[in-house]
Amino acid sequence: MSTIHLRTSIPGPRSQALMRRRNDAVPKAAYHATPVFVAKAEGAVVEDVDGNRLIDFAGGIGCLNTGHRAPSVVDAIRKQLDHFLHTSFNVLPYESYVRLAERLNELTPGNFPKKTIFVNTGAEAVENAIKIARFHTRRPAIISFEDAFHGRTYMTMAVTSKTHPYKAGFEPFPGDVYRIPYAYCFRCSYSLEYPRCEVHCARHIEDTFKRVVAAESVAAVIVEPILGEGGFVTPPDGFYSTLSEICRKYGILLIADEVQTGFCRAGATFACVRFGLEPDLITMAKSLSGGLPLAAVTGRAEIMDGPASGQLGGTFGGNPAACEAALAVLDVIDKENLNARANHLGGIFRKRAAEWQRRWELVGDVRGMGAMQALELVRSRVTREPADTETKEVAQFCYEHGLVTITAGSYGNVIRLLMPIVITDAQMDEALDVLEAALAAVSEKKAAAVQMA
Numbered sequence: 001m002s003t004i005h006l007r008t009s010i011p012g013p014r015s016q017a018l019m020r021r022r023n024d025a026v027p028k029a030a031y032h033a034t035p036v037f038v039a040k041a042e043g044a045v046v047e048d049v050d051g052n053r054l055i056d057f058a059g060g061i062g063c064l065n066t067g068h069r070a071p072s073v074v075d076a077i078r079k080q081l082d083h084f085l086h087t088s089f090n091v092l093p094y095e096s097y098v099r100l101a102e103r104l105n106e107l108t109p110g111n112f113p114k115k116t117i118f119v120n121t122g123a124e125a126v127e128n129a130i131k132i133a134r135f136h137t138r139r140p141a142i143i144s145f146e147d148a149f150h151g152r153t154y155m156t157m158a159v160t161s162k163t164h165p166y167k168a169g170f171e172p173f174p175g176d177v178y179r180i181p182y183a184y185c186f187r188c189s190y191s192l193e194y195p196r197c198e199v200h201c202a203r204h205i206e207d208t209f210k211r212v213v214a215a216e217s218v219a220a221v222i223v224e225p226i227l228g229e230g231g232f233v234t235p236p237d238g239f240y241s242t243l244s245e246i247c248r249k250y251g252i253l254l255i256a257d258e259v260q261t262g263f264c265r266a267g268a269t270f271a272c273v274r275f276g277l278e279p280d281l282i283t284m285a286k287s288l289s290g291g292l293p294l295a296a297v298t299g300r301a302e303i304m305d306g307p308a309s310g311q312l313g314g315t316f317g318g319n320p321a322a323c324e325a326a327l328a329v330l331d332v333i334d335k336e337n338l339n340a341r342a343n344h345l346g347g348i349f350r351k352r353a354a355e356w357q358r359r360w361e362l363v364g365d366v367r368g369m370g371a372m373q374a375l376e377l378v379r380s381r382v383t384r385e386p387a388d389t390e391t392k393e394v395a396q397f398c399y400e401h402g403l404v405t406i407t408a409g410s411y412g413n414v415i416r417l418l419m420p421i422v423i424t425d426a427q428m429d430e431a432l433d434v435l436e437a438a439l440a441a442v443s444e445k446k447a448a449a450v451q452m453a
């Protein structure tokens with residue numbers, strides 16, 4: 001506990017001055033979770049412009065599983081800078097794009113021929129996966145899940161669930177999108193309990209085909225193997241086997257959105273593997289390229305080859321520096337055995353979190369897989385009323401004491417762990433000490449307020 005102290009300098013004078021300029025120059029819609037401006041970063045630690053050191057449990061929203069400035073990733077980018085920076089793969093192709101596609105085709109789950117196309121962002125990958133699925137099936141409808149997040153472009157807003165801040169005010173969205181409940185056992189939409197429910201949420205999709213949209217109109221079901229922005233909700237055994245069996249039965253494609261779960265976060269290079277899921281199409285981005293913008297769609301070769309030349313792509317898709325960075329990321333995953341490391345970190349967290357759950361009513365649910373772990377905070381274990389204000393207070397306490405965290409969940413009441421998987425055990429312990437102190441402070445404040453009332 002000795003390392004926990006209030007950094008009176010967070011946000012410091014330089015961050016405050018920059019924030020004033022930011023407010024004048026940048027619209028408020030470009031959100032920032034902390035009012036701290038960064039100066040440099042290494043591994044799992046960032047230093048702000050006032051010289052404060054913070055442990056990073058956000059990793060640029062899950063983009064830095066291999067850490068800030070992983071040395072071999074930086075080297076790969078540097079080398080590429082000396083050759084060429086951009087030609088557009090659509091004009092003058094280059095080998096790194098092809099090599100990375102070959103490696104992702106090999107690495108992704110499913111023992112069948114695959115192909116990969118590169119784009120720039122997670123949302124763009126989702127857009128393309130939906131284009132490809134509609135083209136292949138010649139069907140219009142897409143089914144997505146409650147509490148899902150797939151991006152901020154129009155089609156990805158349509159398949160996203162959370163209204164504020166992502167969708168409200170931007171309506172109307174593209175049509176033929178239907179939403180069904182996810183396997184959110186802590187808040188089951190059908191008030192059932194696992195395993196007695198026999199994964200009713202997955203089986204219920206056949207009812208949707210009768211009452212909402214005909215199966216033969218559905219091109220694809222898009223699903224995050226574990227919800228990201230939706231609060232790290234982790235489906236139980238049987239959910240994906242049932243879902244994929246139903247999709248197969250009706251000729252519906254399964255798109256796994258691995259943008260947040262991919263590249264070891266859940267203790268496997270792709271979270272699908274943890275569930276024995278072999279999707280037809282996989283979208284990926286974030287930690288794929290160690291901090292540069294790069295995204296991909298990998299899928300069954302015959303599906304990916306549907307659209308004709310020029311129907312997919314874009315000017316910057318598969319930027320050469322980003323491709324080289326991604327190839328280096330894949331090597332780091334292998335060399336440093338990041339999947340085992342993710343599971344180790346998850347174990348450290350779960351041990352501490354089980355104790356927090358015993359101590360504080362506030363900690364309603366502890367869940368996750370590998371290093372994709374979260375706490376869902378509630379005002380009461382009985383009502384499970386989401387503790388959204390308290391979650392913000394926990395996050396604020398954390399950054400004021402040297403730990404950057406980000407929240408999640410449709411009710412804004414989840415603290416999620418997205419630290420670099422290369423974080424050391426000592427840094428992990430230090431960060432969890434801060435999180436523990438935050439939970440203690442917020443719980444004590446709540447208890448004091450109850451006594452006063």
Ligand SMILES: Cc1ncc(COP(=O)(O)O)c(C=O)c1O
Pocket residue numbers: 061120121122123124126149150151152224228229257258259260261285286
């Ligand atoms: C599962 C998932 N899909 C898609 C996206 C959108 O990615 P991007 O912000 O790169 O467009 C995100 C971003 O958080 C995500 O978590």
